[in-house]
Amino acid sequence: DTAVSQTPKYLVTQMGNDKSIKCEQNLGHDTMYWYKQDSKKFLKIMFSYNNKELIINETVPNRFSPKSPDKAHLNLHINSLELGDSAVYFCASSQTTGGVEAFFGQGTRLTVV
Amino acid sequence: GESVGLHLPTLSVQEGDNSIINCAYSNSASDYFIWYKQESGKGPQFIIDIRSNMDKRQGQRVTVLLNKTVKHLSLQIAATQPGDSAVYFCAESGGNEKLTFGTGTRLTIIP
Secondary structure, three states, X not given: OOOEXXXXXXXXXXXXXXXXXXXXXXXXXXXXXXXXXXXXOOEEEEEEEEOOEEEEEOOOOXXXXXXXXXXXXXXXXXXXXXXXXXXXXXXXXXXXXOXXXXXXXXXXXXXXX | XXXXXOOXXXXXXXXXXXXXXXXXXXXXXOOEEEEEEEOOOOOOEEEEEEEOOOOEEEOOOEEEEEEOOOXXXXXXXXXXXXXXXXXXXXXXXXXXOOEEEOOOEEEEEEO
């Protein structure tokens, strides 16, 4: 069983489109995150949710809207995609907010053309 | 501001040798320092952490050293194996409810 699973693994789309990435964790963790990893492998937090409530929003453009229907799911919707949004997006979870041991999904490689 | 960075972006080590990956940090208020490993096509995976009041912690084939005087963190991997080839990130966790990652070091094990 995959602990943190995100879909799709690859996403190629045109500029201006709207797309969603889904994430689910079966670890019973209270906190979930979205991270963005750029082409230089730099990993930066975007959002964190604790038990469905937004905890951190790292000055991400409001075209990015996370949604947590329950504490096991944290989806990421992106409106009006831009070329600069191309990156690998990782979902993660941890038992507590800011917990040192975060479990990451396999990533979604988003390519905007 | 806070930052976690690495001295070397790439490191090549002969299989069986020991490797040392270094990291510099600037946030003295961090409670924990952590090492993650990211294999190609996968998400980062937790390796080991060290609390800020410790200077050394050992795991299986890995040792993390923390030098608070010079704000330096290192990860030592003993008897490296091909499966150790990956990008290694240091990260810090403080009272700001998030992990802040460094820029990563690519470790390549030469057979």
